[in-house]
Every structure is written in C-alpha cells, then in structure tokens.
Amino acid sequence: MKDCPLDILPKLPSPDRCCGCSACFAACPHGAIEMKPDGEGFLQPVVNGNLCVECGLCSRVCPVLNPSEPRKPLAVYAAKAKDDELRRISSSGGIFSLLARRVLERGGVVYGAAFEPETHKVVHIAVEDEEGLDRLRGSKYVQSDMGDTFRNVKRDLDHGRHVLFSGCPCQVAGLRRFLDGQPENLLLVDVICHAVPSPMAWQKYLSCQECKEGAKIVRTFSRRNCAWRKYALSLEFVNSSDNAYLVNPSNDTYLRAFCSELFNRKCCHGCVFRYFKSGSDITIGDYWGIERIWPEFSDDIGISAVCINTEKGKISASSVADSVWSKLSDIHDVAQINKMVFDNHTANKKRDRFFAEVTSANFDELVERLMMPPLWYRILRWIKWHTVGRPEDI
Ligand SMILES: Cc1cc2nc3c(=O)[nH]c(=O)nc-3n(C[C@H](O)[C@H](O)[C@H](O)COP(=O)(O)OP(=O)(O)OC[C@H]3O[C@@H](n4cnc5c(N)ncnc54)[C@H](O)[C@@H]3O)c2cc1C
Known part of the structure; x- marks a missing residue:
C-alpha cells in the first residue's frame, strides 16, 4: 500500500491536531482511508494512495479543518x-x-x-x-x-x-x-x-492490574455505583471474592494520570x-x-x-x-x-516520556515515577510534616 505524501490531497489535519473522529474514513467513497492506531494507541486516518482519487471529500467532512462558530446555550x-x-x-x-x-x-x-x-x-x-x-x-x-x-x-x-x-x-x-x-x-x-486518554494506556493499565491480582479481569465499570464526587472505576476479576475491586481516584494510577494529562x-x-x-x-x-x-x-x-x-x-x-x-x-x-x-488543560511535561517508556515498563511503576513530585517539593513537605504536622496543606 502506498501512503499519500502529506503535500498532496487529501489534506487532513496533522496527527497532533486530528481528533480521530473517523468522519473522513466514513465519508471516503473509495475505501481509501483506514483508521489505524499510532504509536500512542490513538486511531489516525491513513490514506491509501493507490485508492485515493483526490476528490477532497475527506477534507470537507473534517470537523477540525472546518470548525464551527462558538455558541451560547439557550x-x-x-x-x-x-x-x-x-x-x-x-x-x-x-x-x-x-x-x-x-x-x-x-x-x-x-x-x-x-x-x-x-x-x-x-x-x-x-x-x-x-x-x-x-x-x-x-x-x-x-x-x-x-x-x-x-x-x-x-x-x-x-x-x-x-x-x-x-x-x-x-x-x-x-x-x-x-x-x-x-x-x-x-x-x-x-x-x-x-x-x-489513550486506548493503549488503558490496555497497559488493565494488564498491570491483572498481573498484580494474578487473575483476568472479566468486567470493567466506570463511574457507577460509587459516590459521585469520588468518581471511580471498578474492575471485576475472575476470582475476586466480592466480585469487584473499586479503584479510588486518589490512589489509582490510571485516574491520577488521566487527570494530570499524562496520556x-x-x-x-x-x-x-x-x-x-x-x-x-x-x-x-x-x-x-x-x-x-x-x-x-x-x-x-x-x-x-x-x-x-x-x-x-x-x-x-x-x-x-x-x-x-x-x-x-x-x-x-x-x-x-x-x-x-471553556478551557483546555496543557499536556503534562512528562507526556512524551510516558509514551516512550510505556511499552516496556510496568504501568503502575512508570506512572508513580513520572508523577512523583520534584525533590524540592518533597523536602518542603517533609519539613512541614515535622514542624506543623499537616503535609497535605502544602
Ligand atoms: C472522556 C470523558 C470526559 C469527561 N469530562 C468531563 C468534564 O471534564 N467535566 C464534566 O462536567 N463532565 C465530563 N464528562 C461527562 C460526565 O462524566 C458524564 O458523562 C455526563 O455528566 C453525563 O452523565 P449522565 O449521568 O447523564 O450519563 P451516563 O448515563 O453516565 O452516560 C454516559 C454518556 O457518556 C457517553 N460516553 C461514555 N464514555 C464515553 C467515551 N469514552 N466517549 C464518548 N462518549 C462516552 C455515553 O455514550 C453516554 O452518552 C466526561 C465524559 C467522558 C466520557
């Protein structure tokens, strides 16, 4: 298969701007576009240059290339x-x-x-x-x-x-x-x-939890049957006695990393x-x-x-x-x-490191390491803990 060079039609957003909605894939009448995972596990359109007739339909349906005006709700x-x-x-x-x-x-x-x-x-x-x-x-x-x-x-x-x-x-x-x-x-x-978040990060997280538990996950739930403000995940393992392991967002690597814009x-x-x-x-x-x-x-x-x-x-x-x-x-x-x-969060500074290491590293260890606060912060926390006794207030 010959992939289209970027400087000829069809014009699609760069991988950094593409939202992966799949409108281009759905619209292509020639089946010239496939959605394939990139190195971070996100689906991206890949154009088959042998099938593409450069009709430009994919560019016309792309919501990133054709943004709408802001609205105010009624x-x-x-x-x-x-x-x-x-x-x-x-x-x-x-x-x-x-x-x-x-x-x-x-x-x-x-x-x-x-x-x-x-x-x-x-x-x-x-x-x-x-x-x-x-x-x-x-x-x-x-x-x-x-x-x-x-x-x-x-x-x-x-x-x-x-x-x-x-x-x-x-x-x-x-x-x-x-x-x-x-x-x-x-x-x-x-x-x-x-x-x-990245589908690849999700799969790595699940495999890591299966390894830790020594059992396969049979079902996953998200934000259900838990306190609303402590939104949580539940993982149901094949052998779990109470049939559900409720993941608390404050100590769970996946939810913490999601909220910290890591992947x-x-x-x-x-x-x-x-x-x-x-x-x-x-x-x-x-x-x-x-x-x-x-x-x-x-x-x-x-x-x-x-x-x-x-x-x-x-x-x-x-x-x-x-x-x-x-x-x-x-x-x-x-x-x-x-x-x-209204606002976007900026990406975590360690985002690239996460994706560079995630395929070879243990998911939980990698997230813990990348999200560990800097040394100055930990020292300050230690001092405060031993003087005032309330580290969480720092
Ligand atoms: C990825 C993501 C990020 C969110 N971030 C925020 C936020 O920052 N602030 C905020 O106020 N609300 C956020 N929400 C929305 C919020 O969590 C609830 O989904 C929303 O309040 C609807 O609640 P409900 O009780 O009516 O819906 P529920 O009955 O819980 O229904 C969930 C709805 O979300 C859709 N949905 C679930 N997962 C996905 C997914 N991965 N992709 C696309 N659609 C999905 C389902 O199709 C369904 O329509 C987010 C939701 C998702 C999926």
Missing part, C-alpha cells in the same frame, strides 16, 4: 433524575438515560460508548433496549473506537428511524459534517469533555470544540460545585449540568421534565468550577 439547568437508583448507575444526574429512553420508546436507536466484553476496549455501539442502554451508562475515560458508526447512523436515519447519537464533542461535530447537517430525526447529545490525546490540549462548537442539541456534564450554589439541591448521588443548545434540544428536554428535578442555572456558574466547558 438555557442551562442543574438537573437530577427523580429516580435515585438511575443516578447511582449513571455518571452524574442520569439525564442521558432519560433522553435515550424516550428515543427507544419511539422505536428508535441510541448510539454511545460501551466497554467491549472480552477486550474491555471502548467502542461505539447501537442499542435498542434497556439492557443495551445499561452498557452506555458511565463515563469511560478512554477514546472510543467509532468503527462503522457514522455509516450506521446514516443508514438508520435514511430508514426514517429516530436516532440519538451520544459522544464527545469532536465525535458529534464529525458526525454532523459527515451527514452534511442534521436531519430532523437525529438528536445529538455530547458530554462536557475533559480530554480522551490524553494531543489535540485535546488545543480542543477546537469547546464553547459548544460541536453543534449538539444538548450537552451534559457534572455540576461540580453545586453545593455552593444550592446546598439543599446537592447530594453525592449525582447532579448534571444540562445545557440546552437548540430548539430540538429544548423539546427533548421538556419531554423528560416530569422525571427530573431541576433548577435554572447559568453557564458561567457551571464553568466556575467545571473549567473544561
């Missing part, structure tokens, strides 16, 4: 499902499930990210019932593989079915460009997105989809800091920040209003603590 709510059990099995307020159920009730289909049972990879799938919907609940902190999702969404829409597509803002933006707009029967829901996709540090540029109808996130604004509304089961971005979003949100407790809010209140609404 309305923003703090919201939680009245059903506490639903919130316990969701990441925040359970709003995604309520919207999805409406679509399923109308014979529609819902697309979102799920863990693949055997491999624990995160992939986009289509679901048509409550059992399927359960697989979509919970934020999976790994970039999902879209596979043929965009083409399947188009097929379902062309058959006149109601479709809810959920995903990260770049995926929603990619789907909109692939479809060249948004048909009436499509509802687009995205999440406020911190960044997406997130490069383009996320310059994300071009913040400010609601994805074109989604509804954006859902965590309403961090709600306890400061409405302490009586706050609890540790989960509260969502729900941003209604379009008239279609407004109609869908009203259709679930009976099942939701909500308070009218403001995007600036949400963004006060939830910085990811």
Whole structure:
C-alpha cells in the first residue's frame, strides 16, 4: 500500500491536531482511508494512495479543518433524575438515560460508548433496549473506537428511524459534517469533555492490574455505583471474592494520570470544540460545585449540568421534565468550577516520556515515577510534616 505524501490531497489535519473522529474514513467513497492506531494507541486516518482519487471529500467532512462558530446555550439547568437508583448507575444526574429512553420508546436507536466484553476496549455501539442502554451508562475515560458508526447512523436515519447519537464533542461535530447537517430525526447529545486518554494506556493499565491480582479481569465499570464526587472505576476479576475491586481516584494510577494529562490525546490540549462548537442539541456534564450554589439541591448521588443548545434540544428536554428535578442555572456558574466547558488543560511535561517508556515498563511503576513530585517539593513537605504536622496543606 502506498501512503499519500502529506503535500498532496487529501489534506487532513496533522496527527497532533486530528481528533480521530473517523468522519473522513466514513465519508471516503473509495475505501481509501483506514483508521489505524499510532504509536500512542490513538486511531489516525491513513490514506491509501493507490485508492485515493483526490476528490477532497475527506477534507470537507473534517470537523477540525472546518470548525464551527462558538455558541451560547439557550438555557442551562442543574438537573437530577427523580429516580435515585438511575443516578447511582449513571455518571452524574442520569439525564442521558432519560433522553435515550424516550428515543427507544419511539422505536428508535441510541448510539454511545460501551466497554467491549472480552477486550474491555471502548467502542461505539447501537442499542435498542434497556439492557443495551445499561452498557452506555458511565463515563469511560478512554477514546472510543467509532468503527462503522457514522455509516450506521446514516443508514438508520435514511430508514426514517429516530436516532440519538451520544459522544464527545469532536465525535458529534464529525458526525454532523459527515451527514452534511442534521436531519430532523437525529438528536445529538455530547458530554462536557475533559480530554480522551489513550486506548493503549488503558490496555497497559488493565494488564498491570491483572498481573498484580494474578487473575483476568472479566468486567470493567466506570463511574457507577460509587459516590459521585469520588468518581471511580471498578474492575471485576475472575476470582475476586466480592466480585469487584473499586479503584479510588486518589490512589489509582490510571485516574491520577488521566487527570494530570499524562496520556490524553494531543489535540485535546488545543480542543477546537469547546464553547459548544460541536453543534449538539444538548450537552451534559457534572455540576461540580453545586453545593455552593444550592446546598439543599446537592447530594453525592449525582447532579448534571444540562445545557440546552437548540430548539430540538429544548423539546427533548421538556419531554423528560416530569422525571427530573431541576433548577435554572447559568453557564458561567457551571464553568466556575467545571473549567473544561471553556478551557483546555496543557499536556503534562512528562507526556512524551510516558509514551516512550510505556511499552516496556510496568504501568503502575512508570506512572508513580513520572508523577512523583520534584525533590524540592518533597523536602518542603517533609519539613512541614515535622514542624506543623499537616503535609497535605502544602
Ligand atoms: C472522556 C470523558 C470526559 C469527561 N469530562 C468531563 C468534564 O471534564 N467535566 C464534566 O462536567 N463532565 C465530563 N464528562 C461527562 C460526565 O462524566 C458524564 O458523562 C455526563 O455528566 C453525563 O452523565 P449522565 O449521568 O447523564 O450519563 P451516563 O448515563 O453516565 O452516560 C454516559 C454518556 O457518556 C457517553 N460516553 C461514555 N464514555 C464515553 C467515551 N469514552 N466517549 C464518548 N462518549 C462516552 C455515553 O455514550 C453516554 O452518552 C466526561 C465524559 C467522558 C466520557
């Protein structure tokens, strides 16, 4: 296979800017584009120069090359499902499930990210019932593989079915460009997105935990059945007595490294989809800091920040209003603590070292080593500990 030189068509963003949404792959009528993992495990389009006819369609559907204008949501709510059990099995307020159920009730289909049972990879799938919907609940902190999702969404829409597509803002933006707009029967829901971690880092982390436990992982859950503010992962090992090992974010290498920007996709540090540029109808996130604004509304089961971005979003949100407790809010209140609404985090300085060493090193040891605070900080901490006795305050 001959790969296209970068200076001829098709013009696609450089690997550092590509978000991996797969719109170019889905749009290519000649099958000239494949999505392949790069050295960091992120999927990137690779063009087969023998099949490419330089039609330029891939460049036209690329959401990174064709960014949209910033938007302001029509309305923003703090919201939680009245059903506490639903919130316990969701990441925040359970709003995604309520919207999805409406679509399923109308014979529609819902697309979102799920863990693949055997491999624990995160992939986009289509679901048509409550059992399927359960697989979509919970934020999976790994970039999902879209596979043929965009083409399947188009097929379902062309058959006149109601479709809810959920995903990260770049995926929603990619789907909109692939479809060249948004048909009436499509509802687009995205999440406020911190960044997406590398699928390779996730697999290395899982192998490391399997080695430590001496047993295979049979199931993984993310942000479910745990206190909302202590968002956590659970790993279910084949031989575990209580059948679940709850990973606490403050001592877990994967979650700490994710929050410290050690292995997130490069383009996320310059994300071009913040400010609601994805074109989604509804954006859902965590309403961090709600306890400061409405302490009586706050609890540790989960509260969502729900941003209604379009008239279609407004109609869908009203259709679930009976099942939701909500308070009218403001995007600036949400963004006060939830910085990811508008801002990007910079990459960790040791990001390149992580990817240079991850294939040969033990995952936990590598993360511990790279994330160890500098010597001056540890000395300061030691002194403070022995004088004041409260190292955590430094
Ligand atoms: C990678 C990632 C980063 C996030 N960062 C933030 C943040 O910084 N601030 C914030 O407020 N909220 C963030 N969220 C969103 C938040 O965690 C909740 O997903 C959101 O509040 C919806 O909650 P829920 O209870 O309605 O949804 P749930 O019922 O828990 O549903 C989860 C939804 O997220 C989608 N999803 C799950 N994993 C992925 C994935 N890997 N890729 C694409 N879509 C996925 C599912 O398709 C589903 O639509 C992030 C989510 C993800 C996936």
